[in-house]
Structure formats: C-alpha cells, structure tokens
Amino acid sequence: MYVNLYPNKELKKTKRVLLWIGILMLCGGLSALFVEFVAREEVRWSWAGGALAVSVIGMLGFAVGASYIRLKDAYFSMTPERIAYRLTLYGAEHTIYWDAIDSIQASEHALVFDLKDSEQLIMRLGHIQSPEIANHVSVSIQLAAIQQHVEVNQVPVSAQHVSL
Numbered sequence: 753m754y755v756n757l758y759p760n761k762e763l764k765k766t767k768r769v770l771l772w773i774g775i776l777m778l779c780g781g782l783s784a785l786f787v788e789f790v791a792r793e794e795v796r797w798s799w800a801g802g803a804l805a806v807s808v809i810g811m812l813g814f815a816v817g818a819s820y821i822r823l824k825d826a827y828f829s830m831t832p833e834r835i836a837y838r839l840t841l842y843g844a845e846h847t848i849y850w851d852a853i854d855s856i857q858a859s860e861h862a863l864v865f866d867l868k869d870s871e872q873l874i875m876r877l878g879h880i881q882s883p884e885i886a887n888h889v890s891v892s893i894q895l896a897a898i899q900q901h902v903e904v905n906q907v908p909v910s911a912q913h914v915s916l
Contacts, residue, residue, distance in 0.1 A: 753892060757826040757880050758841060766841075771817025777810025828880075828889050830896060839879035848873060850896075855903035858894055 784803035788795055815821045824845075828837040838845045848865055857864040863875040880886040897904050 753828075753830045755828045755885060755889065757828060757839060757882075757885065762881065763823065763841075767817045767819070767823070769817075770813045774810045774813025774815070774817050777806050778814055779810070781805075781807030781810055830892060832900075835893065835896075837875065839876065843879070846873065846875075850900045850902065853897070853900075853902050855906070856893065856897050858890060858905055863890060863893060 781803045785800060785807065788800040788803060812821070816823065823841045824838060824843075826838055826841055826843070828839075829835070832850070834847055834849045836845065836847045848867075852867050852869070853865055854868045855866045857866070861876065861878055863877065865873040865875070867873065877886040877890060880889065894904050
C-alpha cells in the first residue's frame with residue numbers, strides 16, 4: 753500500500769507561494785543592501801547583515817519555488833515486511849520492520865511504536881494534511897499489526913484473534 757500524503761495540487765500551491773515570497777524577500781534584501789552600500793555615506797553593518805540574511809532566505813524560497821531545490825515526497829508505504837513513511841516535505845524518512853515492533857499504542861493524534869530494543873518511535877498523525885487520510889493510515893496500520901501478531905493498545909495477540 754502506498755499513499756502520497758501531499759497531493760500535486762497542494763505541492764504546486766506551496767511552491768507558488770514560496771516562489772513569490774522568495775522573490776519579494778530577495779528584492780527587498782537586495783534593495784536594502786544597495787541602500788546601505790551605495791546610497792548612504794556610512795555603512796551600518798548590522799543593517800547590512802540583516803539585509804543579507806533576508807536576501808539569502810529569499811534566494812532559498814525562490815530556489816524551492818522554482819524547483820532548483822527539490823522537495824521530497826511526503827508518503828506512507830506499508831508491505832508485509834515493513835512500514836515506511838515521511839510525513840512532511842522536509843522530514844526524515846522512517847522505516848520500521850514488523851519483526852522489530854513489540855507493540856503499538858494508537859490514539860487519535862499519534863501512533864507509538866514500542867520496538868523490541870526498548871526504543872519508541874512516534875508517528876504524529878497531525879502532520880498528515882487530510883484527517884481522512886490520517887485515519888486511513890492509522891486503521892490500516894492497526895489492522896496490519898493484528899495480521900502480523902503485534903499487540904495493539906495493550907490487547908494481547910491471543911485476544912485479538914478471538915475477536916476476529
């Protein structure tokens with residue numbers, strides 16, 4: 753199962769906003785630099801540093817909006833061997849193998865994976881834009897966990913099979 757968490761329409765809208773904000777910041781920063789170094793007799797270095805910072809941030813926004821810097825896909829993928837996901841465009845990618853999961857705690861806002869090596873991994877469902885897709889991802893993981901014989905919400909594996 754593969755779900756794209758950031759549809760193309762929303763991605764294009766975000767990139768367009770970043771492009772225009774980047775252009776405005778870049779133009780504003782460059783004009784402030786021009787004023788500091790050309791139009792004024794005495795350079796105010798703190799103002800010049802701020803103008804340079806605004807210009808650099810504007811350049812980054814422009815680069816992302818114009819696709820010179822590529823955004824990563826936000827996705828959720830699940831197979832019989834593993835769960836893989838990246839919930840935000842700049843977030844880290846996580847891969848969890850079913851045989852490494854001891855139990856799962858599911859709530860409305862997050863899934864907490866208790867791993868067999870005593871670590872916890874939290875999947876925050878609030879990072880998913882659509883509440884319907886977040887609910888679908890949560891329910892799919894819980895159903896797959898039952899099939900994989902993983903404890904869900906402190907219900908023992910043997911009790912899960914009886915209720916099916």
